[in-house]
Amino acid sequence: GAVVSQHPSWVICKSGTSVKIECRSLDFQATTMFWYRQFPKQSLMLMATSNEGSKATYEQGVEKDKFLINHASLTLSTLTVTSAHPEDSSFYICSARDLSGGEHTGELFFGEGSRLTVL
């Protein structure tokens, strides 16, 4: 089946620094990718929809300048957490939909997730 790879899996950084997380679709092209944030024991919260070749669509309450999304190619989207602070510590997950598998299923394939800890 389709595979989505996310890197890095774990990252620890100092407060005030920026962290980039990559999301790649390994064997299919994804014009749209999704970025989620998940707090412990809570559901996935959609942060933004990443669109190849255009600006990302952010959900209400998500700071665009804080969470920079770039979808430069059909297989790569990046999320950059700028000037990270301890409250940004979370589990960030990306997903992509393999349309070649049939729009009818709409199945999303998820990356492994990236756990960010800001000290």
Place this chain on the structure above:
Amino acid sequence: GQNIDQPTEMTATEGAIVQINCTYQTSGFNGLFWYQQHAGEAPTFLSYNVLDGLEEKGRFSSFLSRSKGYSYLLLKELQMKDSASYLCAVKDSNYQLIWGAGTKLIIKP
């Protein structure tokens, strides 16, 4: 507003059967998904229902009633590895996925 409800936590015994319910109120409906998520890992796809009825896939089955805004995930012959959170998600009229908070399933020997 849009809302998806599922129990916070359930406990079951190895080898038994458990049913996890999900009710939803969304703006439009374009399918309901069940995902399994082990602690610290990303979700994995279990099932998709868009028409009423039961979809069976091995030990797992998923049921949908659109008129009632209701679905359940049925897990049979429970194994210890089934201990995980189970997330219900509905695709609304804008084709956005609305997520439930998840049900933590604890399997006891």
